[in-house]
Amino acid sequence: MAVDRLLPTQEAEDLISLTREIADRELAPRVDRHENDETYPEGLFALLGKAGLLGLAYPEEYGGGGQPYEVYLQVLEELAARWAAVAVATSVHTLACHPLYAFGTDEQKGRWLPDMLAGAAIGGYSLSEPQAGSDAASLNCKAEAVEGGYRITGTKAWITHGGKADFYALFARTAPGAKGVSCFLAPGATEGLTFGKPERKMGLQAVPTTSAFWDGAVLDADRLIGTEGQGLQIAFSALDNGRLGIAACATGLAQAALDAAVDYANERTTFGRKIIDHQGLGFLLADMAAAVDSARATYLDAARRRDAGRPFSRQASVAKLIATDAAMKVTTDAVQVLGGYGYTRDFPVERHMREAKIMQIFEGTNQIQRLVISRGLAR
Structure with a gap:
């Protein structure tokens, strides 16, 4: 049943109609097969990106949709009504773009954000660790300053799109204490970064959730988002x-x-x-x-x-x-x-x-x- 929505503009109404059309055509017919077989829907997120659904909450100057959050969330609801795993991964991608947009420099945003908002680069959010879920201040994954960048060592956990994403909003420790966590925009293809087997989950089987293992991988200095210690x-x-x-x-x-x-x-x-x-x-x-x-x-x-x-x-x-x-x-x-x-x-x-x-x-x-x-x- 189509939800009778009260939307702020005709543009928003057209966007919801487009979302329903895509969700009914591309998501609903595929969800049972991929969830039952636990297979990743290759190409689907690129399709959503081309339709403009992966950058809705961000400004048009960076290639986003320039939509109010109330409209973006209703698009997300429409996706979830057909395929929860895809909607959750879309939400996580939007979440992973936030550090760069809100705390990155103009140069960083101009360099990376357009591809992220267009869906050419899909994101994951890498905050939790095996011993640090709700208590984010207890992170152990380390980011050691080295010439030209940071060496990352440690384990991250519960990463939606782990091993599939093109970039990760990574949080790692650069100093002791709650003010010693920093944020990085980490490429998915980084030497020294590997991923564990997908978790055997109760649901959301079509999109993997994994651990990540950083074995001395080096990130360039310009991958730091914000300042050191601003991570939390x-x-x-x-x-x-x-x-x-x-x-x-x-x-x-x-x-x-x-x-x-x-x-x-x-x-x-x-x-x-x-x-x-x-x-x-x-x-x-x-x-x-x-x-x-x-x-x-x-x-x-x-x-x-x-x-x-x-x-x-x-x-x-x-x-x-x-x-x-x-x-x-x-x-x-x-x-x-x-x-x-x-x-x-x-x-x-x-x-x-x-x-x-x-x-x-x-x-x-x-x-x-x-x-x-x-x-x-x-x-």
Whole structure:
């Protein structure tokens, strides 16, 4: 079911229509095969880039779409409603472009950003480590200053598009302490950089998540983004945007599960009536619809604050918390609506349920979101 959206401009309405057309033509027919076979959709992200969907939130002067964040997020939701893994990877790519755009020099932005926003170079975000997930200040991966650049040594973990991306927003330690982390724009093809086997995940199988091993690889000095020691500031500023991206992905996933449940409930009959006409099930579907609408309203509120230049960090955490919890509940309820069929791979809702779980975990677990929100209240 097409979502009835309230968009700010005719251009935005045309963009959503284009996104739906591409998603229905290129994503929906391929998702089951790639997710079931755990195969990467070669060429798909280049196609999205050519359509202008990978740089929407960035200015036109660098080749971006110049769209408000509220429009970009609704595009992301439309992608997620067809293929969650592709939408998440698109969100991560947008996240990986943020350090260069927000903290890079004019020379750095002019040199690298156009290809990134056009989808000619796909990005990954490399912050987490095996022992440092939510606690980003405890990073151990080192960046040692050497003649002409930095030597990187250490292990990074949980990298979406790991081994496939053309560049990574890499965070590594240049000095002790919380103010000793720095940010680098690292090429994917770097001598001394290797990747582990893709993680065996519950969902999002078509896009790999891997560890990265830096064995004394050297990055040129101009690959440093911002200043030494500014890494955590850069990382956290990007994560507010990333949380909104995941909120939009979760909402799209929940919408897809709701649509599948409603379609089934309108077709299946028991005791001579469509099952949607039985009050117990009809009320369950109503609660699912309310959860999806609430998730969408929450992420749009945060995005509009961002677009207006107002603080939105707490609202981003609220949106991520509300939308991903909603996705988990709605997808679980969708399986219940379909009964035994919902538990089989003949219908998509079992995949939606598996995909929803990770959304409560990455870009900061929902427990971390509660911590961010409560600290905001204390201030």
